[in-house]
Amino acid sequence: MRPGIKDVAARAGVSPATVSRVLGGTYPVAQATRAKVQRAMRELDYVVNAQARALKGATSKTVAFIVSDVTGPFFAHVADGVEQQATAEGRLCLVCTTHDEPERELAVIDLMREQRADAVILVGGGQEDHAYRERMVRLARALDDAGSRLVLCGRPPLGDDVPATVVDYDNEGGAFAMTSHLLALGHRRIAFMGAQENLTTPTARVRGFRRAHHERGLEPDPELVIEGEFTRSFGYAGARDLLRRRPDVTAIFSATDVVATGVLQAVRDAGLRCPDDVSVTGYDDIPFAADFAPALTTVSIPHSELGRAAVRLALHRDSYSTGQYVKLGTHLAVRDSAGPLPH
Amino acid sequence: MRPGIKDVAARAGVSPATVSRVLGGTYPVAQATRAKVQRAMRELDYVVNAQARALKGATSKTVAFIVSDVTGPFFAHVADGVEQQATAEGRLCLVCTTHDEPERELAVIDLMREQRADAVILVGGGQEDHAYRERMVRLARALDDAGSRLVLCGRPPLGDDVPATVVDYDNEGGAFAMTSHLLALGHRRIAFMGAQENLTTPTARVRGFRRAHHERGLEPDPELVIEGEFTRSFGYAGARDLLRRRPDVTAIFSATDVVATGVLQAVRDAGLRCPDDVSVTGYDDIPFAADFAPALTTVSIPHSELGRAAVRLALHRDSYSTGQYVKLGTHLAVRDSAGPLPH
DNA sequence: GCCTGAATAGACAACGTTCTCTGTGGGTGT
DNA sequence: ACACCCACAGAGAACGTTGTCTATTCAGGC
Incomplete structure (x- = not known):
């Protein structure tokens, strides 16, 4: 006993x-x-007995971390930041996955409400439709009533009157910088691989892509903004079809590094060289981006700082008079996969 | 309220x-x-209120997952399996990191004892010395007393009388297969990059490396078994020095894929081509191994099954008459980074 | 020698559940 | 008409802590 x-x-x-x-x-x-x-x-x-102690107290000294998939390199590094900061603040760290099922997301947040977690951190982009937003607002209030704090990490804020903390990064700015980089290298027919209408992350990246064109007085070719999921297989299939249909394309901006792996494969399979024949770039700067063939030029996101900030803000929300919205910067990681326009 | x-x-x-x-x-x-x-x-x-419910009941319906570092791709995939199975069994999933500090490992396990987790899963290799083993045995018993189950995932068993579940993979067998593959390709001066005396994982891999030589009546050159950590930077420095010191080496078997990324970089920097001049292989088959330059030949481990089995065995330990030790198989993932001996 | 107040320790009631007893009706069998 | 059982619902005691309130002791000041 x-x-x-x-x-x-x-x-x-x-x-x-x-x-x-x-x-x-x-x-x-x-x-x-x-x-x-x-x-x-x-x-x-x-x-x-931690349960008995938590029962007496107001909270369970726990931080919940909700992602669609733990194996994504993006998530793993945010998780690292969350875990670090949670440990530093004397909290344990609960992990749940949703696999992008909205009902599962709902169920998981209720579970966290039962657990009386200090903070519930939702990582990754969300959907853009109104119904989804409304649901988030309700969840934020429910958690607030239960004494927890909802943190949105890597997606835009819900509104001023919603009790939620938001830690975002400059999604659009990164895409803008990358597109500007490609334009500066002389590319004019640049494809964006992996747009998705109703999701916040790809939408912001496409926005940056467009804005970079507009600021140079250019109009991006709508045919070159290609819809698709953030997967390797979409990257492969999408790039293969694109290269067949539009051989005039000289650069492919992939919505994520994972998409870029598929794109690079398609480029190789088409007998083209990167970056000599076609430049390929990514977004996220996942750990092995520098080890790809060729080393991937991409947009770097402060993953673990994103996680740390999420925990820090949520736990000390009363002492942050500055408000509960932080936007971290992104920067270009220039490597070998994007080069000047071939002639 | x-x-x-x-x-x-x-x-x-x-x-x-x-x-x-x-x-x-x-x-x-x-x-x-x-x-x-x-x-x-x-x-x-x-x-x-989950705490109140747990206080009444015998357990907190929780599975704890302890790793040295969440960002390691190996761990991320085991975590995926653990989370999947835990969810399927109606358990929540706690995550802690130790950063390879033994005292932290101790502290974390005590924390889990406080939490009354159903299972405490320790992932990754352990140290080989006697003191460490003894400590593990004590922890296993302490957890057993508290109604939890210690699970060792990816390391050898502690002994029959210790109340712990072990889910291991054929570490030595994978190294044996890989070494045999290289020998069959004609290589005779093969380096093993990343041995570590007192750790179970590299030790088992070196054992397989040696056994493959012996079975062909060969004696591995002791100078070619190189000590070093499982990091990219060791892989880089180690391979750079090796290639200078022993230009006769034709293949480098890296202890992990992460080490291999460094080795590949060193090979490139030395002006050598892989696999034409020197073959490089890894171990683990991390998700992006196929995207490296060249695609990495490596040993594949059933990561997520490792995690799932850990949870399954621990939670249903009474119904598994077969005992609490499972060893999963590994297999070669042959890609482009290892080729026949150059002449 | 008595009062005051610090320093220390105990009793007891929460916290929110669940589980084990005890009821308490109303229907059925004879 | 009586006993009996069944289906249901309530009372109350745990579970292991922590916090509040009260009781004791002892030193010091008058």
Whole structure:
């Protein structure tokens, strides 16, 4: 049987309350008594019951981390930041996946409400439609009532009156910078691979792509903004078809690095060289981007700082008068996969 | 304020016990009463308090997942399996990192003991010394007393009398197969990059490397078994020095894919081509191994099955008469980075 | 020698569930 | 008409903590 505070008290010859005070350290206990209690705890190999403690207190000292898929390199690095900061703040870290099923997302947030997590961090882009937004607003309020804080990490804010913390990064700015880079290299027929109408992340990236063209007085060819998921297989199929249909394209801006892996494969399979024949770039700067063939030019996101900031802001929300919206910067990681326009 | 079972009971005009019974579903409640209660729950947006429930029950319906670093691709995929299976079994998933600090490992396991997790899954290799083993044995017993199960995932068993579940993979067999593959391609001066004396994983891989030589009546050159950590930077520095010191080497078997990325970089920087001048192989088959330059020949590990099996075995340990030790197979993933011996 | 106040320790009531007893009606069998 | 059982619902005690309130002791000041 697992010993409780009473067993320790009995063995030390004191009352349970005294043991609790030794545990907490927030109340005067005589040196001799403390020693007796500590000895009893050691002898019984006692550990507190976290559930009982949480039941008494207001919170479970836990941070929940919700992603669509733990294996995504993007998520793994945000998770790293979350875990680091949570540990530093004396919190444990719960992980849940949604696999992009909206109902599952709902269910998982209810689970976290049951757990009375201090913060519930939703990582990754969200959908753009109104119904989804409304649901998020309701969840934010429900969590707020339960004493938790909803944190949106990597997606835009819901509105000022919604009790949620938002930690975003400059999605559009990164796409703008990358597109400008390609334009500066002389490319004019640039494809964007992986647009998705109703999702916040690809939409912001397409916006940056367009804006970079417009600022140079150019109009992006609508035929070159290609819809598709953030997967390797879409990158492969999409690029293969594109290269057949539009051999005049000289650069492909992939919506994510994972898409870029597929694009690079398609380029190789088409007998073309990168970057000599066609430039390929990505977005995210995943850990192995520098090891691809060729090393991938991409947009770097401060992944782990995103996670750390999420936890930090959520837990100290009263002391941040600056508000609950932070937008971190992105920057270009220029490597070998994008070069000047071939002639 | 967050509503409790009493508030629901009051609103529905029944006793708290009845509400609990509607919640549990394991006791007859009249149809009309059930409807009243469910309506009250909906109106108050009630969710149970997981801590209170766990306090009553024997366990917190939680699985803990302990790794040295969440960002490692190996870990991410085991985590995926763990999370999948935990969800399927109605458990939540706690994540902790140790960053390879033994004291932190200790502290984290105590934290899990406090949480009364159903299973505590320790992922990745361990140290080989006696003191460490003894400590693990004590932890296994302590967790067993607390009603939890220690699971060792990706490291060898502690002994028959220790209450722990072990889910391992054929570490040595994979190294044996890979080395045999290289030998069959004609290579005779093969380096092993990333041995570490006191750690179980590299030790097993070196063992397979040696055995493959011996079975062909060959003796591996001790100078070619190079000590080093499982990092990209070691791979780079180690391979750079090796290629300078021993230009006669024709193949480099990297202890992990991450090491291989560094090795590949060093090979490129030395002006050599892979696999034409020197073959390079890895171990782990991380997700992007196929996207490296060239696509990496490596040993594939059933990562997520490792995680799933860990949870499955730990939670149903009474119904597995077969014992609490499972060893999963590994297989070669032959790609482009290893070729026949150049002449 | 008595009062005051610090320092310390115990008793007891929460926290929100679930489980085990006890009812309490109303239907059935004889 | 009586006993009996069944289906249901309530009362109350846990689970292991922590916080509040009260009781004891002892030193010091008058």
